[in-house]
Amino acid sequence: MSALPNPVMSWAVLVGVSRYTRLEPLPAVANNLPELTALLTSPLSWGLPADHCTVVAEPATAPAMLDAVQHAAELAEDTLLIYFAGHGLLDSRGDLYFGLPDAVSGRSHTGVTYQALREILTDSPAQRFVIVLDCCMSGRALGLMGGSDQLADQAEIEGSYLLAAAPDNGLALAPPNAAHTAFTGELLRILRQGIPGQARDLDLDLVYRQLRTALAAQGLPQPQKRVRNTAGRLILARNQAYLPTPASTLADPTGAEWPDPEQCHTPHAFLDALVEVRAVSGQTIKAVSQQVDPPMSPAAISALLNRTTLPRTWKTTALYLAACGVPSDRIQAWKDTWHNLRTTEHLAPTPPPTGDTPIRSRGWRPRLPGGRRRNRP
CATH class of the missing domain: 3.40.50.1460 (Rossmann fold)
Structure with a gap:
């Protein structure tokens, strides 16, 4: 979960x-x-x-x-x-x-x-x-x-x-x-x-x-x-006071300290880390878009960084990370994290019950002799 x-x-x-x-x-x-x-x-x-x-x-x-x-x-x-x-x-x-x-x-x-x-x-x-x-x-x-x-x-x-x-x-x-x-x-x-x-x-x-x-x-x-x-x-x-530390970043040979995707345990954290990647790269959104191959518009980059839910597909995120200069082996780690977060999300949650929804009657009051109940392991 x-x-x-x-x-x-x-x-x-x-x-x-x-x-x-x-x-x-x-x-x-x-x-x-x-x-x-x-x-x-x-x-x-x-x-x-x-x-x-x-x-x-x-x-x-x-x-x-x-x-x-x-x-x-x-x-x-x-x-x-x-x-x-x-x-x-x-x-x-x-x-x-x-x-x-x-x-x-x-x-x-x-x-x-x-x-x-x-x-x-x-x-x-x-x-x-x-x-x-x-x-x-x-x-x-x-x-x-x-x-x-x-x-x-x-x-x-x-x-x-x-x-x-x-x-x-x-x-x-x-x-x-x-x-x-x-x-x-x-x-x-x-x-x-x-x-x-x-x-x-x-x-x-x-x-x-x-x-x-x-x-x-x-x-x-x-x-x-x-x-x-x-x-x-x-x-x-x-965490409203989150500050990147050496424990939450990974350095590559160029000296850049990229956010560690393995520290991202929620979609919000993952999306925040994507924004942080661009800041570490030192590039503007327009500059990142010009590094993407095949080309991608600045609007597409901006849309990715302003998402409130995980991207449904991986391609755009992979292109963005590569354009920012994230090493290829670290991009795979990002993909693994994205995949894990996607698979643990409930893609089709049950809607909240209405006021007419009956409450099942297991009851907190004492059960009748011989009654059966399910115990959690």
């Missing part, structure tokens, strides 16, 4: 509880949801259709939260992202549950158990899961959310990436008067501003490492992760 989720076949559910009647309120959580929605639906990140990013704010009951998760889980075929911010609690057995507005510590029936959520994800046809938990245990002073490493251990799902704010020392900050919780605020900053001198795209592993570094530098608790299979390579956003 492509490292960048297909937006038409991917879904996100963002859940947040900021107002509690019996636990300390977490007002910063309320600001997390619209900011994450704006990011996930923008070209900067996944570019999800608006109706593929469901926000569930202050869910009063378990169905209010889980029905939205199941709806997305039923329809997602590429990637499913679930985000929860609020109080994360442990019951008397040490099992994790998410605190709803009337939650009481130690009473799982006042929240949503992780097991109920996990059953939905286990049944989903989605190929990849991203679970972001900005929560821990309750019972802390205002501005603090407690937790332990049990959170990540219990939330581990096959073929998934769990990113949790709860560190091993049991504290995750939600500072009073802050616009966002510490964890989500730093996550938003990284995705918007990028990481200077790193890759063209920000995958989950890179974001996680930067989160730990940035939060530690501020004296804040560090997050944790649990990864299954290759989910860490999944891209969250384009």
Whole structure:
């Protein structure tokens, strides 16, 4: 599959509880949801259709939260992202549950158990899961959310990436008067501003490492992760602070340092690298067109460099690279990357469902005795 989720076949559910009647309120959580929605639906990140990013704010009951998760889980075929911010609690057995507005510590029936959520994800046809938990245990002073490493251990799902704010020392900050919780605020900053001198795209592993570094530098608790299979390579956003470095360029005998196509894991990165090739060559578009054999107009070169999708055929790109002076052996590497990106794209994605599309009734509620369900490997 492509490292960048297909937006038409991917879904996100963002859940947040900021107002509690019996636990300390977490007002910063309320600001997390619209900011994450704006990011996930923008070209900067996944570019999800608006109706593929469901926000569930202050869910009063378990169905209010889980029905939205199941709806997305039923329809997602590429990637499913679930985000929860609020109080994360442990019951008397040490099992994790998410605190709803009337939650009481130690009473799982006042929240949503992780097991109920996990059953939905286990049944989903989605190929990849991203679970972001900005929560821990309750019972802390205002501005603090407690937790332990049990959170990540219990939330581990096959073929998934769990990113949790709860560190091993049991504290995750939600500072009073802050616009966002510490964890989500730093996550938003990284995705918007990028990481200077790193890759063209920000995958989950890179974001996680930067989160730990940035939060530690501020004296804040560090997050944790649990990864299954290759989910860490999944891209969250384009790197807005991308700067070519020796690690991302290849020099030829003339001294030119060409972008490395093998560092291009998405169509956007590939197209950006094509533009960078001309800059490295030092030629104008008109000059490049004059080097092409057979001749090609400057307008054709400009059209190639202004594409928003990969070229369907290879010929024009090959001619362009050769005219810029890219060595023939490197042109083959570009072709290999183009071919890999083309074959991992969903060329005929399923259109988004209409409002009349029925939801399949696997259900999050307990199944009847003897019922069968498909478990993911």
